[in-house]
Amino acid sequence: MIRVDPSLCIGCLSCSNVCPSQNILRTETVEERRIRWKRCREECDLCVELCPARALTLVPIDESAPEPEVSFPLVGCRICGRRYAPEPMLRRVEAALPKSQSPEWVWDCPACRRRAEAERTTGEMVAARRRRRG
Amino acid sequence: MAFYVDIRRCIGCRSCEVACERVHGGRGHVQVHFVGDSASVPLFCHHCEEASCATACSFGALFKEGERTAFDVEKCTGCGLCSLACPFGVVWTDKIAHKCDLCDGRPEPTCVATCPADALSTDFDLLARRARSRAARAAAQGGRR
Amino acid sequence: MTKVLVPTVCPYCGAGCGFFVAVERERAVGIEYMxxxxxxxxxxCSKGNASLEILHHQERLTSPLKRKGDGWAKMTWDEAIGLVARGIGEAIREDGPDKVAFLASSKCTNEENYLIQKLARLLGTPHIDNCARLCHAPSVVGLNRSLGAAGMTNPIPDVANSRCIFIIGSNLAENHxxxxRWVHRAKDAGAVVIVADPRATxxxxxxxxxxxxxxxxxxxxLNGIAHQIIKEGLMDREYIAERTRGFEEFEESIREFTPEKAAEITGVPAEEIIRAARAYASSPASTILYSMGITQHTTGTENVQAVSNLALITGQIGRPGTGVMPLRGQNNVQGACDMGALAEFYPGYRRADDPGTIEFFSAAWEAPALPTSPGLTATEMIGAAASGDIRAMYIVGEDPANSDPSSLSVKSALEALDFLVVQDIFMTATAQAADVVLPAAAWAEKEGSFTNTERRVQWSSKAVEPPGSALPDLEIICMVARSLGLDFDYPDAASVLAEINRTVPQYAGITRERLAKEGGLVWPCPSCDHPGTPILHSSGFRLADGRAYIVPVPYRPAAEGQSPEYPFLLTTGRIAxxxxxxxxxxxxPSLIGRAPDLFVEINPADAEKLGIGDGDLVDVSTERGVAQAAxxxxxxxxRGVVFMPFHFPGTNILTTEAADPEARIPEFKVSACRIARRN
Structure with a gap:
């Protein structure tokens, strides 16, 4: 079965995506993401290999141990407030990007990033068109 | 190769979205955004020189291949870090990542070929030429437009 | 696996874009561009890209159907054709041929439209029309009168040669x-673009x-613009003298029509009207593009006339980059009109009330008893169905229950018929009212020619088989005609086109062989060695003395205006x-998924007064009914104007039946309405 180090897990769902036996369950509300690893008897260690956070290990089955479960509150977008990602994922992305890119925009949700990009690229043109319309 | 938008030309018809979806098995990578009721602009992967999505990917599923930011679906775990790392919000994750592949294997990206308004191009110089031509005309008309 | 690429013409708008349907194992699997x-x-456009979604659609009609209780029963083609022949035949025998009406389809090929109108007229009824009545009937009437030809004067790509593009009553960015792309190419070269529309689009x-x-x-x-042009001496005196008649009367008629007076009526500032007048008249090549914002009015024919007046007084016609350009809505609405699927015209715009016309077609069709007068128009047929003056109707590929104004009354009119046949690819609202429904082939499931809005005739090939036992309209029409005792011996579309070559002078040189070898040909093309005529009127007009007619057009207000009870003007149109x-x-799926609901556009200040927020569900009401929209x-x-797209059933419940007295087009563009938030 799988042992989870909750201090390393970032809540990304890779393990659940790659599990061939649907043994890693996910539930997501607007507020939080929850992941539960069922007591798995497979010899497979795909989730362990493909965990970007190296948070998982394969250990012998232990019927008395509870099924591991973690939950992450989702972080609200700085602009629209919609909750969009677990904080450890965002911290990890922010740390991975060069400081020169000043990546504070990771705290904006992708939809707001697109809106900002659309407004930035068209701003001057929109102002001109509105002037023309009077 | 990358491609460019002549934002003055975009008419918000969303043909690029429908065409992209059509050739990518129902999952499109372009999204047309409307700015109030005065403009629209298609948003898609910039194929950044320093691609944040590739930097964030732990398994090398996203990588630079010449000018293109390429994606190898075999290596993707669907973690979504790339989507959170894209400054423009145009790398998508839906159990698996998907993004613009510049229509690999086709002579030209489908969105470019289909754009009714001729707003998309793979030729940066074309956009520059159009802009120069408009500027020259404006100057000749005494800057009245 | 071998993939075959079959060239077809897009089934949507009148632009007539071509594309290849990729066929694998007898299924349409993709689109390749051209x-x-x-x-x-x-x-x-998005619609073209999504067009294959309707070919293998699960809701396609796949079998002839007859009414059975509240539902439908499948039947064989033999039984279906027998029922149709009996229904139409009985109506003719018992009530007379003029109690039967046919609607041809601006979605069908030229060959199919030619056969439908021929079938109607050989059966002795003058009542044949198509939905051009709802979009460009005023262009047909108005341009035939003023310019001697009804169609775009110049090709679409020629717009790039314009130095001033005046777009009035057309949202071409969404509809064509x-x-x-051609407008922008002109802009890059310095063209000025003028857009006149009640909405920003x-x-x-x-x-x-x-x-x-x-x-x-x-x-x-338009009169205000013309007034200013004449006042500043910007008209083309030489052109007016050599190529037109009627200028003096026209000049007199607009003497009082100053930009200030126009501003008062239109709400457009006088200085903008003056700018537009100068830009249009003084550019070396100006073109006017218009669409249903001009035609769908009780003054539709007058609007068209006012457009052509502007081109004529400035000589902006007959040269590259100039012209009068009615942009037509359906892939073959131009062709359906060319083929005489019109109440007042036989094929080739020969007037139905001209004895010469009857003589010509009596000889060509070996038919001694052709109807000699104009028939009822598409919308008049519906009124006649309600009053009992029409007893049986045969409707091909049209959906008046959704597309006609005041649609609640259309449905009851259709239900009042003794016999209704509808031939279509889906079970439309109109088909729901039918006694017999015949399953037809879609564009890529048959072959034939289509004529786009710039008069370009193009051949579209068959890519795949129709679903189930659906058949091309051409085959169905021939079966029906034969069962009614007529000699309709046309094995394929090419054999019909050969007859069209003989009976429609504009199409005389547009043969199947040339369409295959040379691609599209633009009519008039009077002989097999003629290259076609992309630009009309370059050496005069096909009217008396070769002169165009400048027609004085008085301003008349729309049939409905704002009132305390209905304080808003509802205008309708289309979206991309x-x-x-x-x-x-x-x-x-890829279209309805992006635009799923009926909406009504309203100015935020008006909405605030009514307590309406963005996205709220509202009731829009007129004297004719109520529709819900977001x-x-x-x-x-x-302020004071609202807009609804007419692609959803609700909109035409609201629109007025008031029509242009001459072209009989309803005033879809102006209905007085009120709006209230739903609780």
Whole structure:
């Protein structure tokens, strides 16, 4: 079965995506993401290999141990407030990007990033068109 | 190769979205955004020189291949870090990542070929030429437009 | 696996873009673009890209159906044709041929339209029309009178040669998206773009001068512009003297029509009207593009006339980059009219009330007893069905229950018929009222020619088989005609086109062989060695003395105006993701998914007064009924004016039946309405 180090897990769902036996369950509300690893008897260690956070290990089955479960509150977008990602994922992305890119925009949700990009690229043109319309 | 938008030309018809979806098995990578009721602009992967999505990917599923930011679906775990790392919000994750592949294997990206308004191009110089031509005309008309 | 690429013409708008349908194992599996195509250069809009979604659609009609209780029963073609022949035959025998009416289809090929009108007229009824009545009937009437030909005068790509493009009553960026590429090419070369529309639209985004007029005041705007042109001496005196007649009367008629007076009526500032007048008249090549914002009025014919007056007094016609350009809505609405599927015209625009016409077709068709007068128009047929003057109808590929004004009364009129046959690819609202429904083939399931809005005749090939036992309209019409005792011996579309070559002079040189070898040909093409005529009127007009007619046009207000009870003007139109009555686009997942609901656009200040927020469900009411829609707040609407797209069933419940007295087109563009938030 799988042992989870909750201090390393970032809540990304890779393990659940790659599990061939649907043994890693996910539930997501607007507020939080929850992941539960069922007591798995497979010899497979795909989730362990493909965990970007190296948070998982394969250990012998232990019927008395509870099924591991973690939950992450989702972080609200700085602009629209919609909750969009677990904080450890965002911290990890922010740390991975060069400081020169000043990546504070990771705290904006992708939809707001697109809106900002659309407004930035068209701003001057929109102002001109509105002037023309009077 | 990358491609460019002549934002003055975009008419918000969303043909690029429908065409992209059509050739990518129902999952499109372009999204047309409307700015109030005065403009629209298609948003898609910039194929950044320093691609944040590739930097964030732990398994090398996203990588630079010449000018293109390429994606190898075999290596993707669907973690979504790339989507959170894209400054423009145009790398998508839906159990698996998907993004613009510049229509690999086709002579030209489908969105470019289909754009009714001729707003998309793979030729940066074309956009520059159009802009120069408009500027020259404006100057000749005494800057009245 | 071998993939075959079959060239077809897009089934949606009148631009006539071509594309290849990729066929694998007898299924349409993809689209390949056609970069050499003269209109689209390979481009396709969202609808074109989604067009294959309707070919293998699960709701396609696959078998002839007859009414059985509240539902439908399948039947064989033999039984179906027998029922149709009996129903139509009985109506003719018992009530007379003029109690039967036919609606041809601007979605069908030229060959099919030719046969439908021939069938109607050989059966002795003059009542044949098509939905051009609802979009460009005023262009047919008005341009035939003033210019001697009804059609775009110049090709679409020629717009790039214009130095001033005046777009009035057309949202071409959404409805003919590929045309915007040519407008932009002209802009890059310095062209000025003028857009006149009650709404700000993606078309108005292209404008240098935007004239946001009140719906129904087009004549006032155009007369004001003409007044200013004459006042400043910007007209082309030489052209007026050599090529036109009627200028003096026209000049006199607009003497009082100053830009200030026009401004008062239209709500457009006088200085903008003056700017537009100068830009249009003084450019070396100006063109006017217009569409249903001009035609769908009680003054539709007058609006068209006012447009052509402007071109004639400035000589902006007959040369590259100039012209009068009615942009037509359906892929073959031009062709359906050319083929005589019109109440007042036989094929080739020969007048139905001209004895010469009857003599010609009596000889050509060996038919001694052709109807000798104009028939009822599409909308008049519906009224006649309600009153009992029409007892049986045969409707091909049209959906009046959705597309006609005041649609609640249309449904009851159709139900009042003794016998109704509907031939279509889907079970439309109109088909729901039928006694017999015949399953037809879609565009890529048959072959034939289509004529686009610039008069370009193109051959479209068959890519796949129709679903189930559906058949091409051409085969169905021939079966029906034969069962009614007529000699309709046409093995294929090419054999019909050969007859068209003999009976329609404009198409005389447009043969099947040339269409295959040379691609599209633009009519008039009077002989097999003629290259076609992309630009009309370059050496005079096909009217008396070869002169065009400048017609004085008085301003008349729309039939309905704002009142305390109905304080808003409702105007209707189209959006990029849908097409006309929506029977295809509302079934196309990638289109309906993007534009799922009926909405009403309203100015935020008006909405605030009514306590309406963006996205709120509202009731829009007129004297004719109520429709629900989601409010969309936009600064692009003028105060006091609201807009609804007509692709959804609700909209035409509201529209008025008031029609142009001559062209009989309903005033879809102006209905007085009120709006209230739903609780």
């Amino acid at each position: 970069p050499d195509h003269p209109v689209g250069e390979g481009a396709l 998206p590929v045309i915007s 993606p078309t108005s985004w292209m404008a240098d001068i935007f004239l946001q007029l009140t719906p129904g005041t087009d004549v006032a705007l 993701l849908h097409h006309n009555a929506g029977s295809m686009t509302r079934r196309s 409010a969309r707040l936009t600064e692009g609407m003028k």
